[in-house]
Amino acid sequence: MTWLAPARLFDGERLRESLALRFEEGRVADLAPLDARMNAHPLPGTVTPGYVDLQVNGGGGVLLNADPTVAGMEAIAAAHRRLGTVALLPTVITDAPEVLDRAAEAALAAKGKPGLLGLHIEGPHIAPARRGTHAARFIRPLDDRTLTLVRRLREGGVPVLLTLAPEATTPGQIAALAAMGTVVSLGHSDATAAQARAALAEGARAVTHLFNAMSPLTHREPGLVGAALNSTVPAGIIADGHHVAFEVLALALRARLAPDLLFLVSDAMPTVGGPDRFRLYDMDLHVQDGRLLNPEGNLAGAHTTMAEGVANLVAQAGVPPEAALRMAVTIPARLIGRPGLATLEGRPAADLLRLDAALRPLGPPGETLVDLGPPIQ
Incomplete structure (x- = not known):
């Protein structure tokens, strides 16, 4: 003892x-x-308690889309554990249906393995105009194939966070997903505020990387950003200083209707704990000055960690240490249904x-x- x-x-x-x-x-x-x-x-x-990250595309040189297996998930989790994240959602982004199928099979096989919380499906049911680095050729409306896949994951006891655009759904689909226990998160969307509010009313429970790849807040059309800020659902945010200016991050915290409605994500790619470049779809991505860039020089995912995000929240955005830790541990743990990870x-x-x-x-x-x-x- x-x-x-x-x-x-x-x-x-x-x-x-x-x-x-x-x-x-x-x-x-x-x-x-x-x-x-x-x-x-x-x-x-x-x-x-170690950090809880609900959006991890890769790490240690491994991209989940390129290696949608249990071994790939374990390699990603091991890379992030060394850097302070002890539990994460492997994230599969927009791709061919067969890639998502393989990722789902891996998530079922990985159930219960340390550090692996389930599966974050980010796309392919998104808005082409807000796709970011996601490949346009794989984007499609939400369909029975994905609904069946998510149902199988949930019946197998695997937590699922599904990022989609409200305009890629038909009435009742978000409600059906919510009834399965899926955490529906709004993102990669060009939705109006009215469309976003309708999706929240149907059961959407979160917003994916606030400000990035979504319709912005303007003085006449609040967009998804405005609807998110005025809602009571938690929103993820990337705190690397590249995706969102720290002044805007601090403003978003003040704008939320209650505490604990903003949580930290890394949106990390394979360069975290791995080589400084990798291939996604048919593109070569590389790290330059702390940013992960595609050949056109645009952001393509993130090269950051939860630990860096926490330190940035305090030093750059003026977030009190207690609140920063809640953003990295407590809020994501509760959202994914694992509150014990915050104890x-x-x-x-x-x-x-x-x-x-x-x-x-x-x-x-x-x-x-x-x-x-x-x-x-």
Whole structure:
């Protein structure tokens, strides 16, 4: 039995001090007020549950679309775990139907594997005008093939987040998906605010990478951005400073109707923890000055991590540390139906992250919890 006393703990709700963690057999067995009789070892920094990322296209040189297998998913998860993310949704973007089929089979086979939460299907049911780097030739309206595939995933107990454009659906389809327990997220859309509100009324529960690849907010037509900001559903956002200016990110936080309605995603590609270039469809993508670019020089996914996003939220957008950690842990964990990922009790040490004063990881999850000083007397 070992007691550790971090300078601060994030318990999924708030940052706390003067508490100690008791470890038994590599797991947190107890959380209690610090007492000298514990012989607890001091641990500088902040201890938090590792990050939860609901939008990960790749990592470690692996792109899920190119390797839609259990091995591909595990390689992506391993790359991101080293960088602070302990649970993620592998994300398959717009592609041939057979690619989505293979990704779904892999998600079913990977059910229950550490760090893999299910499947994020981003497209192909999106607006061509807001496709971003998604290939136009694979875009199609929501159809029975995808509805059947999602139903099979849900009946198999696999969580599904499905990003679609409201205008790519017909009335009742979003409601059908919601009835299956699918987290329908609005994105890659040129929808009017009225179309977006109708989709939310049918059961859409989130918005994908707010501001990016969607109809913007204007003074006469609020678009999807305006409808999202005025809604009570959580929206993902990329905090690398390239996809959304930090001033706009801070403005979005102030504009939401309640706390905990903006969460962090990486939208990471294979260059995270891997080589600085890869191939998507028939394009060569490369990293330049921290941005992932296509041959035309446009953003094509992201080259960033949740850990970088958290540090940026605090240092660049003025987000309080407690709120930044909720955006990276608590809100996404709740959205995907895994609130336990935002708790400390019962968690393996390998799922805990230690951060410095700027909320930057001091090392991979679990590995920095052995930096022990002499017991507190």
